Amino acid sequence: MSGPTGVSEPEQDNALEKQRTPAADDVPLVVPSLARCIMLTAVCTTAMAVNISNTTAVSIALPTIGRDFGIQQDQLQWITNAYALSSGCLLLTFGRIADVYGRKKTFLGGALWLFAFTLACGFVNDFLTLAVLRGLQGVGSSATIPAALGILAHAFPPSKARSLAFATFGAGAPVGGVLGFIIAGALTQYTSDTWRAVFYFCAALAGSCFVGGLFVIGPDPPSQEKDKRVDWLGSFLVTAGLTFILFILGQGEVAKPKQWGSPYIIVLLILGVFFIAVFMVWQSYLERLQDTPNVPYSIWTPPPLMRPSLFARARGRYGVQMAIAFLNWCAFLSWQFWAQLFYQEYQGYGPMLAAVRFIPMFVTGVLCNVFVATFVAHVSIVYLMAFGTLITSIASLLFAVIDPNATYWAFGFPAAITSVFGADFVFAGGSIFIAKLSRPHEQSVSGGLYNTMIQLGTSIGIAVSTVVYDNVQEMSTNKGRAPREAELDAYHAASWTAFAFGILASLLAVVFLRGVGVVGHKENKTEEEKDEERTAVISTGDGVRDKV
Template sequence: MSETALKAPGVPDTNRWKALVFIALAQLMVVLDATIVNIALPSAQQDLGISDGNRQWVVTAYALAFGGLLLFGGRIADLWGRKRTFVLGLTGFALASALGGAATNEAMMFGSRALQGVFGALLAPAALSLLAVMFTDAKERAKAFGIYGAIAGGGGAVGLILGGFLTEYLNWRWTFFVNIPFAVIAAAGAWFVIREPEGGRNRSPLDIPGVILSTLGLVALVYGFTRAESEGWSDEVTITMFVASAVLLATFVFVESRVKAPLLPLRVLTERNRGGVYLSLGLAIIAMFGLFLFLTYYLQIVKGYSPVKTGFAFLPMIAGMITGSTQIGTRLMTRVAPRLLMGPGFLVAAVGMLLLTQLEIGSSYAALLLPAMLLLGLGMGTAFMPAMSLSTQGVEPRDAGVASAMVNTSQQVGGAIGTALLNTIAASATTSYIADHIGSAATRSQQQLVQLQGQVQGYTSAIWFAVGILVVAAAIAVTLINAGRPDMGAATGAGEGAEDDMPVPVVAH
């Protein structure tokens, strides 16, 4: 085939499917890194002499760099090329992981985590936008995003299992070193296999004011929620961060509406289907992140599970996500409108969450936790897959990177909100329960029982809020998203013409 020959979108392309393997591997590395370090944190804290007041920075440094730089990373992918940005992100992530594994003090640890966040912000949008421009045929896209959605949803639980194994049987440092083979294999494979479609690169100059405003605004927002979790909502710095974030992000939107080559073209946000996806997905992540936290604490503190056993306890959720995403979602995505998968998916997850409001100290894993996790996984997997696909469907190739970055941004901000908001609700309910019941506990064992009951009461109170959040996410998905089936001409919804949804030509290399 000649250099200019076009590939018909329906013709099988083994290179695309090989590329998907390496993109999925990279995505798994980024997602599991969000939870794998949490399991290792107590051991790392002890080894490196990190104070209780500073230990949150192991998580916060990563979250701030990753969340703050995602839009910038997405636009870099559009400017430099997605493949190049993807490989650079993987290389940098591997080096940062090596630095973290070799850390000898807290400064080295915090620096390595921030660097992981920086390169993760390059890597994650590039990965999703590569899928968006490489898989344009409806059926192929459904399969590719089914796999990607399963990994995006279930990777966190995989991180808990892997983190437990590595911490318990090797050393906390291996939770960092394990990223290196992931990154090397994915980078080498991507370099030789990925053939990025030509003609989709954004040649506009970089919007420097937009980069500064969006980065500072998102960092302030994520840090505000992170600080609210540890210092409270009335803390002066917390309030200052929220006010600064609101001012910076409002200014960012104003600037983007005026400049010729914006960092985030407002057309990406204002199209109702993409807006609906970003909003509903962000809300679902708020519910899910809080749940991961509570279930980990419940299983380890209340039930006395080891880190490895805790990780395996999440397997039904992973199985549910894989089934929901690769079987239910993939099979139905080309037959029904996305909202008819996303809405019911979030509701099924809400039913699973509803079961968990019945948690007690002596609750049976098999009778309560297992079916609840299975429903959560099925629901989230079914909803995530069309959401990931729709978030980049119909977007102009030159905006694919920044549209992908918005998906990651909604997840990252949702995670920060979920951890802070639901943790605050849980802590308040626990304190209230213990204050009301501790007086009637005469012996030490009775007092310990009240403490445990208080913790469970806190978890269930917060989970009730998570149920409500998932119901709202389902309502938004059903009412705001109006896209038709991907194989119908109107896959991009009312906001964009069918010509925008034409398959991107793939040039033979």
């Protein structure tokens, strides 16, 4: 297959690789000591925990916030959606900024921003201000997460240490999720500041990330790219498109007068899709120009924010991994969202009693990441992805058939245990896979893209299951079912929806990831294994050759 100049893509891209990213960029400039490696991983993992806890901790406090401000439940979602909007829409932009201008600078700036606006959330006295501050708060998260992934990928070359670092980073998700639930539940129910104490706690975590990063993260190495410009037009297009799409996903069910049929919802949906389409066309155009030798310098031809060819790497498996992450989070966060509502709104538990029911997630999450760190160099990624998403689907299946009169140990406990398998296997294993297929100067962009897919999965999963919930509840009521029975039917239907997302992710893994093999670094390979790798080389389509 030839590029625009008639030169084969591998030859053309290998030439570009030599010009822009020397092999030396694939290893840290200074090999960190064991103690610094541990502290560096701890700081980055804390950043992931802060990001997740800013969602789960606030969600458990939503009923209390609603009572304090006199806000209806259908509007309370903006306390979580505002954070999701900003944290999800700016990941790609900050990923590029981190790769070009410095990951440490981006990480520290994001952590400091997150600390300031998280603390500010605890002092507001009206709902609108809280929603606006939550939106500003998410900007900090969108800077820290891709920067953290880039920092880890640069600090740990392909090795067992990299597998352990990424698995530990992935463990920040269940740790942050469960800590968010438990500590927020206790603070909301037992302190005089109630929900405000939740924001004070999250601000303290963000502050610890800033202080730790200041001393632990090494100086930013100089970027090896000759052209260090940021594609600001592309940043605007993708941010605007994602903002419109995520906004309507959160607003569609409560829009007046016709919900999803309301004129402004339709207009914003069209605009969102249009901006994303234009963004992809623009990125393809810039990528072609960048890969064409001797292109004249122009302010209109910066390097693309994201190379569309990324999705075609490893015979399209890079894109498949993105889709699996998207669908898995559709399932996982939908289950989590409806489970905490089922416990509080249907069964009438307080925040703390609801929170303790998620404790098994913490234990299972840590064990899953220990498994990934230990066996990622021995277990094919197809098994991690397929079985992880399948086991996560079991949690939704259990709530799809749950008997509210049954003991917690019959449905709630096994659901809490199984729910995190997909999240941990997909995030940790998928992050290692994506890092392996990305150039050294693309690590933060790839991390930002991966987390964008996760954020989109969270929003779309909850939005779709909410539509199902509302319609099933209405249909059941129209059939003469009692209010409690109609509500239970709706909870069951929303859980079936989450189950379907997880099963689809599992099928994608089985069908498209076969033959990839292990993605972790295996030490002391035999000559037979080395020969198998040499014959199984797969072109990424961007001048990078990966043995996957």
